[in-house]
Amino acid sequence: MSDTKRPHDNTQADAVAQALAGTLEPPVLNQRRRTKRQKVQAPPPPIPTRPRQCHFLLIGKNKYCSLTTKLGAKFCGEHSMLETTGASSEPGQEPARKRIPCPFDPSHTAWEDDLKAHLFRCNARPKENPSNYSLDINLTLPAPERQPAGFEVLESSTSGKSEVLAELTQEQLVALIKKIQDLHAKHVPEIRTVILDHPALDERKKIVKNIKHAHQQASLLGNMKRLNMLDDPSTCYVEFGAGRGELSNYLKIAVDDHGTATFVLVDRTPPRNKFDSALLGMEEIKSLVKRHTMDIKDLVLAEVPELRRDVTATQREPPVKAEKDTQDVEEAKDGEEETAASKEAEYVEKKPVVAISKHLCGGATDITLKCLINYQKTETEHSKLPSPVKGILIALCCHQLCHHYMYPNQEFLKEIDISPEEFVYLTRMSSWAVCVNQTKTETVDGAPEKQPIGGDDEHSIVADKELDQLGSNIALDFQGRERLGLQCKRLLDIGRVRYLKEHGYDAELVYYVDKETSLENLALMAVPVAATSST
Structure with missing residues (x-):
């Protein structure tokens, strides 16, 4: 029986060493998109009079930081990078100690001369993998980012783009649809x-x-x-x-x-x-x-x-x-x-x-x-x-x-002659089965009116114009596209x-x-x- 445990090739000590060497890429923080209109800048508030209150001005909130400072300090621990050597030092003077963003989590800072000690006690420090972890153990084929040289696996269209289908000619698309319909009739029993x-x-x-x-x-x-x-x-x-x-x-x-x-x-x-x-x-x-x-x-x-x-x-x-x-x-x-x-x-x-x-x-x-x-x-x-x-x-x-590289039954794909490229087309067209903005014409009060198909389903998706255009080019109405999408799924x-x-x-x-x-x-x-x- 093969050993399924992953070797500890990325331990905590290695992560700390990478952070100290500057080779560890910091995580990308989610940038919140601000949609509010810019407010008129108010005059700055007066210098805080509360004992041991931080003197860092929060420009966005137009108020001073409310954290408490150490005795004799002007700024709190988070803003202590602005602290200088003298109590009445000039604004341009270099700070006595420098704070830098933490390599594990840039949302907080640490003393540069005490970085190593901080990295060992930081809560954002990468944890050691448990015994039930083994990288990519349940993948059928190697992941695209870890493919060996000369090993080609086409990624599936998880990005939601339909360019993969738009590259097909009308004859190729019609032939692919006919192939899917024949395979469904041959291999999928009544459910x-x-x-x-x-x-x-x-x-x-x-x-x-x-x-x-x-x-x-x-x-x-x-x-x-x-x-x-x-x-x-x-x-x-x-x-x-x-x-x-x-x-x-x-x-x-x-x-x-x-x-x-x-x-x-x-x-x-x-x-x-x-x-x-x-x-x-x-x-x-x-x-x-x-x-x-x-x-x-x-x-x-x-x-x-x-x-x-x-x-x-x-x-x-x-x-x-x-x-x-x-x-x-x-x-x-x-x-x-x-x-x-x-x-x-x-x-x-x-x-x-x-x-x-x-x-x-x-x-x-x-x-x-x-x-x-x-x-x-x-x-x-x-x-x-x-x-x-x-x-x-x-x-x-x-x-x-x-x-494609996750699909467990690669032998079945070979049996029905579905290539990795066609697998992408198959998954892309499967979205036609659950599109919510497809419409049908119904008679309401004696007049024809278009009604949406699909309803409020947490897994329904919005059909893009390019897929709709592809369906129109090959004379597929919404019922035909839905039927084809279901055949791809099955x-x-x-x-x-x-x-x-x-x-x-x-x-x-x-x-x-x-x-x-x-x-x-x-x-x-x-x-x-x-x-x-x-x-």
């Missing part, structure tokens, strides 16, 4: 609709006005119950792209775990108004809840401590192993065979995993599937479970954000289904809500074949 409900959302439906999210979550939980994903309260539920963790919150209500379940939330950024505290529960025994702020492409699921069976709600960290006797340690170092046997003995049984997500955009779905299959390959050698991943349920969306989705089937899962695509509830109303659901054969 059934399974709209269910779950009582865990009954209270929410009574108190919210916009209940479309409640309908989606209720149907997802209903399908999880149908597929027996809720019957084992000791399961570890991993929500990918968790955001606030709202789906996990209602999942906890549906499971009624009484503190026995484990909830792992994975997202790149920590959002506000999280449901993490609600997931802990109000009972004496709290559920085990852990949020991992990490990109899914770098996540090694097998190294997540919360998946271990010996990490419970009362024991939130892996138990510290007792130190072996010196004799045992020496014996373990005698040969490679004994070392391998020792590692084998160190394996700890994992909990069954159920992966869920409500609207996992674009390539995030692809790297999630890759992450789960990587975990399955790692655990199958040791786990006593029929399958380490008990179930997968992902509500799909935003296929226009897919990347081709990508059926490749994902085949990928899971090749690795031992009974996978299918299901419409879990109607189109009026959400334009993105399709979910990928999968359970191990062993589980379906036994039921």
Whole structure:
């Protein structure tokens, strides 16, 4: 088994050394765009009379800084760079000590002669990567910025530009559309609709006005119950792209775990108004809840401590192993065979995993599937479970954000003869399925009137004029463009289904809500074949 841990080639000490050497590029701060009209400059306020108040004038607010200074100082710590050697020094005199922007975070400053000590205690100092981090471990092909020489992979059109399609001639575009239509008719079966409900959302439906999210979550939980994903309260539920963790919150209500379940939330950024505290529960025994702020492409699921069976709600960290006797340690170092046997003995049984997500955009779905299959390959050698991943349920969306190098089923693309360039065209045209400014003509009070198509959906996008023009050039009305966009989406989705089937899962695509509830109303659901054969 290969080592999935990433070597610590960028430790804290290295980051400090880079900062001191000036080779570390400071992060780019978000510049707020000011749209207010310029105010008339008011006369400066009088010199502050409050004892030990900073004398730095904030020009934008036309007031002096309110921070407190040290005894005998004129400026606070943030503006102490303006402090000079004498108490009554001239304005042009050089300061006794110089403050410079912190290399880790330029929004604050540090003393230049004390920079090294500041870098070691700075809160913005890069943290050491955890054990469950491995750079790009879940990518199918190398990322564009890390491609080796001579390795070419065309990036997907995540920037939202349509120039890639505009470069095609009308004959090429018509031929591509005909190819997509033929492939869809050949490879995509009829997709059934399974709209269910779950009582865990009954209270929410009574108190919210916009209940479309409640309908989606209720149907997802209903399908999880149908597929027996809720019957084992000791399961570890991993929500990918968790955001606030709202789906996990209602999942906890549906499971009624009484503190026995484990909830792992994975997202790149920590959002506000999280449901993490609600997931802990109000009972004496709290559920085990852990949020991992990490990109899914770098996540090694097998190294997540919360998946271990010996990490419970009362024991939130892996138990510290007792130190072996010196004799045992020496014996373990005698040969490679004994070392391998020792590692084998160190394996700890994992909990069954159920992966869920409500609207996992674009390539995030692809790297999630890759992450789960990587975990399955790692655990199958040791786990006593029929399958380490008990179930997968992902509500799909935003296929226009897919990347060719992230797509897990490259063999399927070769089988249907879709090149990397055509993959970009495929993802670009998929946006036609959810464009909100397409219109149709309806008769209102006896007169024709154009009505918008799409409704208010959080994943709908605005169709650009160039794509509309392309559709007009090839005589595609809005129904034709929407149909073609859906065909592009389903081709990508059926490749994902085949990928899971090749690795031992009974996978299918299901419409879990109607189109009026959400334009993105399709979910990928999968359970191990062993589980379906036994039921």
